[in-house]
Amino acid sequence: MTAIQTVHVGGSAPYTVTIAPGLIDDGAVLTQALRGRHLLLVSDANVAPLYAARVEAAARAARPALNIGRFVMPAGEHEKTLARFGECLDALATLGATRDAAVLALGGGVIGDLAGFAGACWMRGIDVIQVPTTLLAMVDSSVGGKTAVDLPSGKNLVGAFHPPRAVVADTTALRSLPDRELRAGLAEVVKYGAIFDAGFLDWLEAHADALLARDDAALAEAVARSCRYKADVVERDPFEHGDRALLNFGHTFGHAIETEQGYAGASGDGLNHGEAVAVGMVLAARLSADLGLAPAADARRLQDLLQRFGLPVAVPPGLPPEALLARMRLDKKADARGLRFILWDAAGAARVVRDVPDAAVLAVLGA
Ligand SMILES: NC(=O)c1ccc[n+]([C@@H]2O[C@H](COP(=O)([O-])OP(=O)(O)OC[C@H]3O[C@@H](n4cnc5c(N)ncnc54)[C@H](O)[C@@H]3O)[C@@H](O)[C@H]2O)c1
Ligand SMILES: O=C(O)C(=O)C[C@@H](O)[C@H](O)[C@H](O)COP(=O)(O)O
């Protein structure tokens, strides 16, 4: 029996992450933050048939007067676009959503980011309830208030910080998740160990088989621990002026790969976000070793763990190092002084590093 777990995210707009089996049918928890009469459920074409009717029924049972609309879009990173964002806003207009309305994001990180951004923009900001259904969304994207859509020129280039009013993670939703997506989520779980806590890497190594076998208790613990790491840093630094940037470990490389591949992860012709981050973390760890900042053994340890989780650890063929470096210059961590990298001094101890020579970056990219 897996118990209910809660993680409090403090700060000026506090909220609770509730993690337990069965929450998709729990109207009281799903609607805990609702203030008005309108709710737009946003989901994708894979998730909606599995869970949307159950969420709607539970919400209606708890709040019979609720006027619920539904916006369902095609699945995949290549759909996290301004055009779909516009359609989501149109759905809010059709619903007649007032300023006390809420958006409920039911799905993975693509839905959470896009619906969250719609919530941030509709009438300059309405409430957002995140109901993550992928491991990646439970451990990372549903928490922290980063919302965005992609442009062809770069990942998450249009977005806003807009914290949710509640996060409701039903761990039984992970049972229908494709294996590939489970592994992608494990990449962001590994990230917390890599940047904050080598002891968590020990735990992941010890529980790798249980996690891959979708053992309920192991998954629930991985979700709750990950949310705690994220809540801690987001609470200290909600707008990424400081150490929240550490959550971007592996992302400067990973985002460049995703963008260069045209966000083709869903079709299998490219890496998805978690996979690209896995490659990026290995490159960041190698770069740290090449620069003499960290032991090469720690990079090998990270690579071994990611491989054990079935994740890619090398740049896919056909992506020229120079093209990836050019993509990285439009990363949100770059500023007028140039690129900033999240590197580490050792496993569990990440930091921001400037003035990394291009040659060293190109070398880990395979030039
Ligand atoms: N805002 C943040 O802080 C943050 C953090 C990490 C990642 N992200 C973003 O999240 C996105 C990646 O999220 P993702 O990995 O969840 O991808 P995703 O949303 O594309 O979901 C992956 C796939 O799983 C399917 N799916 C989702 N839940 C399912 C379930 N329970 N059963 C069956 N199928 C299911 C989806 O339809 C999709 O095909 C990227 O756009 C990334 O940039 C944002
Ligand atoms: O919450 C954060 O902060 C993160 O960086 C989490 C990342 O896993 C996530 O992919 C995020 O969307 C990347 O942010 P970006 O600012 O580089 O787009």
Ligand SMILES: [Zn+2]
């Ligand atoms: Zn990420």
